Amino acid sequence: MLEIANLEVVYHSVVRVLDGVSLKVPEGSIVALLGPNGAGKTTTLRAISGLLDVHDGQATKGTITWEGPSGDPKALLGSPAEQIVGAGIAQVMEGRRIFADLTVEENLLAGAHVSSGDVKQDIQKFYERFPVLGDRRKRTAGYLSGGEQQMLAIARALMSRPKLLLMDEPSLGLAPKIVADVAELIRELNDEGMTILLVEQNAAMALDLAEYGYVMENGKIVRDGPSQELLDDEDIQEFYLGMGRGETKSYRDVKHYRRRKRWLS
Template sequence: MQNQNKLILEVQNLETVYHGVMRVLRGMSLKVPEGGVVALLGPNGAGKTTALRSITGLLDIHEGKITKGKINFFGEDISKVSAHIRVWRGMGQVMEGRRIFPELTVSENLQSGAFGVGRKTMLDRMEAAYERFPRLKERKDQEAGYLSGGEQQMLALSRTLMSNPKLLVLDEPSLGLAPNIVSQVKELIREIHKEGVSILLVEQNAAMAMELADYVYILETGKIVRDGTPEELREDEDIQEFYLGIGGEKRTSYREVKHYRRRKRWLS
């Protein structure tokens, strides 16, 4: 059962389209309790990034639109509130591809994340980021584009922390990183969570996400097809087969695996 703390985020029955025609989310719902770490898993094209864009307010710049449903943040529907106001109210995000500004220096990148923050607070938070990542401090006056992939991910996360978010929304933070860097990112997310930030994490790396999360949702073709604690999902043979890559022939979706197993059971 999902933690029953007060909800920081509740997505209700969300439907979206791109370019006025292409339906992606088809009635998606999920909850993030205060202090929770929730993972959203699913195959390519399921609509995970679209869900996060809807939550953070970035759907319109991608020619997308919410056609139905609600997004409650601290109990208030924010689906029509602009992206920067959501940041100001405590929603931080690192979207796909860790969009840092490659031509700006490391310290300028950090400053760009300090939205509506006074100078003293900004400098304190920058100092905290440098303490966390001495590597960023060493390179604070260098262009961020020269950082390694892992360092850029650390910078992207640190930049987001400059606005002191209450909810951190992450789209595939492990993508394209070497295994040792993935475990650093995992530790960092744990630390941020311990400091009191609630987390919504989209991942292709299901094993990593299940280690971090206290509740998991699985999205396929725009709908949640399964949810549960990592313990519950680990016991589910279909999840093991498709998401954790344990046993089985190649399948393209959780539902397909489920269907196939049922049939196999029925035939045997």
Template structure:
């Protein structure tokens, strides 16, 4: 399996706050890797450092074998990393379809085919393609954010807490889509507080606590681990 992402010993600070401490992790092509941990553990900070919105003081980040540690964030998107941020951040005043088209801004042509693919994955978005995004429900907005990311043909899709704030039935739907994307070969780095759901879809997983990786293994191994059960799976 080819290594697509390699985070090597990063340390990230917010002023005096040392938020990420010597974090290393890898994602191989075609895998779903999950990063789980409590609120404030440093999960979003890790994703934002990979996507170039924050910078590490040390170490390196390799994407497809090349360092992106000093590459501007828009160039990182062009290289093939799409991030679906926490809280979704779709364009609320635009229609569903306009939001999806924005996701394809890194290239020209072929947008029709991609729209078809996204609408096939998310039929609810097709029904609402002319609707103003701000009027969508939370679950629909999450689907739109994921659809928009897919429009850029990412080599790696990073999802930051896609289940946050969603009713259980919508959480199921979002994870069904994640499984489907995995089957189609999309490589995914999934950040979640919902450890149970995340471990159920992940090939491999990392547990993060107060800025450090404290455990790693296959999704199945961590779902069985007493430490994980106690801290994240309710006993």
């Protein structure tokens, strides 16, 4: 189980982008973290995986606690990224961040550098699971299709045999059919016991997979609840539809607007 409590993050010692974020990811669950561009979703994942300092970011307040299946609760903030991977947390980066100049197999090997398992056997398992990757194992990863690159990014993260997988917008820029494939893979991984924190702007996809969701805006959690409750919520529906039409800027604006409408009618 992962628990974030009252987390504050600043970049360059001045710009505060997370302002008291709290959330929980129970063991064995899929939890969705939703929100528009710039809300602070990626920053939240960086804080968990120990990558803030790479971006000149710093947690100024709050705690992140991780209790792996086998151990006592561990405080993650301040631990080096390597150690966090070693504790069973892996991240699939936004934008399918693979090594474009390396082959498929080299990408997988790069993901295995902290693996305690049998790397060759793990790679073989992935080739069976993702035959397209197996067929293209000696190919330069940059020439794979978008969907194949996303599968490779996920497979690479899995090489460290994580217990918790952080996924940053895995559906971004993919055709609907490929998004469905990625969603199916996420569901399979979860069925096999993987705990997943799923960051998405695709609320429909994420809430369909997750049992619980958080909506983030301007560095704050503005709404959370069981997925079905969020899917049924008219404010949320209007917010996301509005976003799709490029009309609505803020979940809070929608909420206030709807309140006023109710008030006036």
